[in-house]
Amino acid sequence: MQLDTVKMLAKIKNTQWALADIDWDAPGAELVTGDPELYAKLKVFMADLMWIEHVGARAFAAMAKKAPDDTLAEIYRYFHAEEQRHANVEMALMKRWGMLEGDADNPILPEPNINLRLVIDWLDTYSDEMPLEVLGSVIPSLEIALDGALCKFLLDTVQDPVCHAAFEKINEDEARHLGIGFHVLEVMGHGKLHQLLVKAAGNLLNPKLIIGIAAYLPLLNRMRDNLVKLGLKEERLYEAMNKYKRIGGRTEQGRRNPWFQIISHQSAMVVDRKSLYHVPVDALVRLTDHYPRRWLKATPTWVKGLTWKTAA
Amino acid sequence: MTQYFDKAPTAGRRSRKSADPAAVKVVEVLIVGAGFAGLGSAIQLRRAGITDIAIVERGSEVGGTWRDNQYPGAACDIPSNLYSFSFAQNPGWSRGYSGSREILEYIKGLARDHDLLPLIRFQHNVEALDFDGGEGIWTVTLSGREPIKARSVVMAQGPLSNAGFPNMRGIESFQGKKIHSARWDHSYDFAGKRVAVIGTGASAVQIIPELVKVADKVKVFQRTPGWVLPRFDFQSPDWAKTLFAKLPVSQTAVREAMYWIHESMALGMIWNTPMTRALELLGNRFREMQVKDAWLRRQLTPDFKIGCKRVLMTNDYYPALQQPNCELISWPIASISEKGIRSVEGLEHQVDCIVFATGFEVSKNGTPFPVHGLGGRDLNAEWSGGAQAYKSVQVSGYPNLYFTFGPNSGPGHNSALVYMESQIDYIVRAIGKRATGEFKYIDVRADAQKAFNTDIQKRLAKTNWNSGCKSWYLSADGFNSTMFPGFATQFARQMADFRERDYRLV
Ligand SMILES: Cc1cc2nc3c(=O)[nH]c(=O)nc-3n(C[C@H](O)[C@H](O)[C@H](O)COP(=O)(O)OP(=O)(O)OC[C@H]3O[C@@H](n4cnc5c(N)ncnc54)[C@H](O)[C@@H]3O)c2cc1C
Ligand SMILES: [Fe+2]
Ligand SMILES: [Fe+2]
Numbered sequence: 001m002q003l004d005t006v007k008m009l010a011k012i013k014n015t016q017w018a019l020a021d022i023d024w025d026a027p028g029a030e031l032v033t034g035d036p037e038l039y040a041k042l043k044v045f046m047a048d049l050m051w052i053e054h055v056g057a058r059a060f061a062a063m064a065k066k067a068p069d070d071t072l073a074e075i076y077r078y079f080h081a082e083e084q085r086h087a088n089v090e091m092a093l094m095k096r097w098g099m100l101e102g103d104a105d106n107p108i109l110p111e112p113n114i115n116l117r118l119v120i121d122w123l124d125t126y127s128d129e130m131p132l133e134v135l136g137s138v139i140p141s142l143e144i145a146l147d148g149a150l151c152k153f154l155l156d157t158v159q160d161p162v163c164h165a166a167f168e169k170i171n172e173d174e175a176r177h178l179g180i181g182f183h184v185l186e187v188m189g190h191g192k193l194h195q196l197l198v199k200a201a202g203n204l205l206n207p208k209l210i211i212g213i214a215a216y217l218p219l220l221n222r223m224r225d226n227l228v229k230l231g232l233k234e235e236r237l238y239e240a241m242n243k244y245k246r247i248g249g250r251t252e253q254g255r256r257n258p259w260f261q262i263i264s265h266q267s268a269m270v271v272d273r274k275s276l277y278h279v280p281v282d283a284l285v286r287l288t289d290h291y292p293r294r295w296l297k298a299t300p301t302w303v304k305g306l307t308w309k310t311a312a
Numbered sequence: 313m314t315q316y317f318d319k320a321p322t323a324g325r326r327s328r329k330s331a332d333p334a335a336v337k338v339v340e341v342l343i344v345g346a347g348f349a350g351l352g353s354a355i356q357l358r359r360a361g362i363t364d365i366a367i368v369e370r371g372s373e374v375g376g377t378w379r380d381n382q383y384p385g386a387a388c389d390i391p392s393n394l395y396s397f398s399f400a401q402n403p404g405w406s407r408g409y410s411g412s413r414e415i416l417e418y419i420k421g422l423a424r425d426h427d428l429l430p431l432i433r434f435q436h437n438v439e440a441l442d443f444d445g446g447e448g449i450w451t452v453t454l455s456g457r458e459p460i461k462a463r464s465v466v467m468a469q470g471p472l473s474n475a476g477f478p479n480m481r482g483i484e485s486f487q488g489k490k491i492h493s494a495r496w497d498h499s500y501d502f503a504g505k506r507v508a509v510i511g512t513g514a515s516a517v518q519i520i521p522e523l524v525k526v527a528d529k530v531k532v533f534q535r536t537p538g539w540v541l542p543r544f545d546f547q548s549p550d551w552a553k554t555l556f557a558k559l560p561v562s563q564t565a566v567r568e569a570m571y572w573i574h575e576s577m578a579l580g581m582i583w584n585t586p587m588t589r590a591l592e593l594l595g596n597r598f599r600e601m602q603v604k605d606a607w608l609r610r611q612l613t614p615d616f617k618i619g620c621k622r623v624l625m626t627n628d629y630y631p632a633l634q635q636p637n638c639e640l641i642s643w644p645i646a647s648i649s650e651k652g653i654r655s656v657e658g659l660e661h662q663v664d665c666i667v668f669a670t671g672f673e674v675s676k677n678g679t680p681f682p683v684h685g686l687g688g689r690d691l692n693a694e695w696s697g698g699a700q701a702y703k704s705v706q707v708s709g710y711p712n713l714y715f716t717f718g719p720n721s722g723p724g725h726n727s728a729l730v731y732m733e734s735q736i737d738y739i740v741r742a743i744g745k746r747a748t749g750e751f752k753y754i755d756v757r758a759d760a761q762k763a764f765n766t767d768i769q770k771r772l773a774k775t776n777w778n779s780g781c782k783s784w785y786l787s788a789d790g791f792n793s794t795m796f797p798g799f800a801t802q803f804a805r806q807m808a809d810f811r812e813r814d815y816r817l818v
Contacts, residue, residue: 013646016646016647016654016656017644017646017658018654018658018659018660019658019659019660020654020660065615077644078644078656081643081644081655081656082656082657084643084658085657086657088657088658089658090661124606124607151591222685233618244671254494299610300606300607301605301606301607302607305657307659309659310651310658310659310660311660311661311662312658312659312660312661312662
């Protein structure tokens with residue numbers, strides 16, 4: 001499938017929306033706040049979801065620098081902002097449900113877990129140097145997990161109509177992110193196979209990428225554990241990963257992209273509880289619990305742009 | 313685009329039967345525009361003995377760019393000693409880079425000292441030019457006035473004189489104040505106001521530091537960050553002013569030195585050379601010194617080669633952005649709403665006033681008004697694929713018509729006036745030929761024009777401008793019809809050489 005990126009960009013520009021388009025005071029909040037068990041679970045889930053969107057936003061910012069043409073660069077610039085918008089919406093939902101600490105004017109951002117912090121650190125330091133192949137292949141896998149598993153789970157669990165209204169808009173954005181994501185995944189499979197392989201192998205040996213992988217893998221495992229604790233069915237994740245494999249691998253080019261192959265295999269292992277993959281990765285999760293916070297860089301300022309407000 | 317001209321007074325219209333002498337008579341030279349180029353042309357034509365001149369100007373004052381661009385902080389970014397005519401040096405410049413008002417005073421001084429005001433017809437807006445090959449006469453159609461007939465026409469209407477609010481989604485719904493940088497509203501008080509500035513180009517970087525001083529809050533909306541280099545501005549010491557006044561050669565020497573400094577910049581700005589890297593390193597170093605936060609620095613880092621777009625020369629811009637009441641927003645703009653600007657990250661930035669520092673309508677693919685040459689040929693149509701001329705000043709098939717700032721005369725690194733002076737000298741020579749009365753008209757040969765353009769496009773292909781960045785230098789399909797690919801010295805040499813064999817004299 002060859003997608004017309006120029007048309008896609010025009011469509012993106014034509015379908016923008018803002019937080020102010022949602023009626024945040026509409027009735028229905030009590031459907032969450034009135035259910036203490038749901039409330040407690042959701043508070044953790046929403047914070048994680050918000051951070052994932054935000055981290056995704058930063059990845060798009062890095063991809064914009066690496067895009068092969070102006071149109072794609074501009075699309076990534078928009079996606080960067082749209083992911084930020086999703087994070088802002090999720091924060092606004094948390095605000096609506098009284099899940100944010102601090103006072104109304106200065107709510108405190110929910111604390112990211114240590115694995116998120118490590119990924120944020122890595123993105124801040126190295127993501128701009130990563131070749132498009134790496135981020136361009138990882139992002140669709142994350143997006144499909146978000147779209148196919150996390151968001152569905154949220155909408156199945158929460159009855160608040162405002163949440164549904166917000167996610168209707170988010171899902172429309174995400175459909176376009178996935179469209180572009182798989183398009184790029186395929187484009188990156190063009191060229192001679194051995195050259196693609198040599199290049200991928202070279203990238204894999206890049207110590208900056210190795211650090212990134214070491215930060216990213218435990219995050220995935222921790223997220224999976226959190227989700228399962230909340231009641232997400234593991235099959236959902238499994239289905240989502242299969243979808244990545246199916247759509248990403250539907251053309252010869254897509255299958256030839258070595259990064260697609262790597263990520264397909266890795267995500268299959270993530271969702272397979274019995275895989276030996278989990279021995280070292282779960283060990284890493286436990287290790288990171290003891291990661292000295294003072295080794296972390298100061299929170300980068302891009303994180304401070306998050307807001308639940310509709311106007312400023 | 314909002315057309316901008318002061319309306320013709322109705323009294324003038326009514327009295328048009330009462331024989332306006334110019335309406336019947338044919339003037340030797342008609343000049344469109346009373347900016348630097350129009351006035352400079354008139355001065356030099358007169359010096360060459362051609363005195364039958366009329367200047368039509370749509371505004372009510374001389375000055376062009378510098379009459380229109382009176383926003384706070386407006387100044388030239390080429391040193392004043394170089395951004396002035398060599399034949400009318402001004403020993404009194406108050407600073408290295410003078411402000412807009414001082415430059416306007418200088419231009420008014422030119423008009424006064426050279427007694428040009430009697431030639432100028434203000435509030436005359438040119439709507440069309442039509443050539444009659446049989447008679448060898450141009451008819452200049454004016455808005456709401458009798459047309460004027462002329463032998464030769466100089467189009468000095470300015471490359472950057474048409475400003476308008478950009479076509480942004482929802483712009484008409486905004487309830488607050490809208491100001492364009494080139495049409496500043498001095499009656500608007502910014503004190504205590506929340507202001508958005510759209511654009512981060514040459515005008516914006518001058519406006520923002522001034523607004524930050526007075527407004528309550530300034531939000532700067534950036535699409536693409538540009539290269540910023542330090543500017544070495546200074547107040548002119550009194551001794552220098554006295555010296556320049558008493559000993560003009562000393563000012564000429566300073567001017568020469570500045571000329572060569574700027575010429576050497578061409579090495580880095582026009583072509584991709586080690587100098588390009590050196591200038592970029594300087595730009596990077598300057599940013600690191602002035603901007604503390606890593607993310608802000610990233611937002612401000614350009615992703616194109618230096619010289620690809622106009623380099624911003626300013627020491628105050630980065631510090632202004634970091635003031636507590638200023639914020640840089642690099643999210644794309646989704647739309648303008650009643651109360652402000654909605655950016656794609658979902659927020660509505662509510663403001664009292666939006667300043668549009670969004671630049672100008674540049675006619676790269678066409679003429680600002682219809683121009684018909686021999687046999688009714690239409691210049692707008694001929695230029696639809698990108699403007700082309702002969703040595704920037706003339707176009708084959710449009711005899712006796714001259715351009716200042718025509719195709720491929722734009723400087724990227726040196727004073728526009730240096731380029732303008734050599735164009736004016738050329739135009740004076742050509743018009744002088746016609747004014748002898750031996751010929752009806754002089755027209756460039758099509759093959760000479762073609763050969764010139766083949767050569768210039770070949771040279772342009774090797775420049776930074778054509779290296780893959782979008783800018784107003786390029787048309788939508790990437791054709792460069794604005795810039796001259798070389799040193800100002802080369803341009804001057806090109807213009808000093810008048811080849812009669814390239815012309816048809818009829
Ligand atoms: C903010 C700004 C800063 C600049 N700084 C520099 C600098 O530092 N260094 C540099 O080299 N260049 C600079 N420039 C470029 C500048 O445009 C030129 O240097 C120079 O001023 C152009 O002079 P001009 O006479 O060709 O055009 P203008 O000054 O624009 O004059 C054209 C005149 O023609 C009139 N006109 C236009 N259309 C019509 C019509 N249809 N009928 C009748 N009259 C008409 C206009 O009203 C205007 O008075 C700057 C430009 C801007 C906008
Ligand atoms: Fe998202
Ligand atoms: Fe997304």
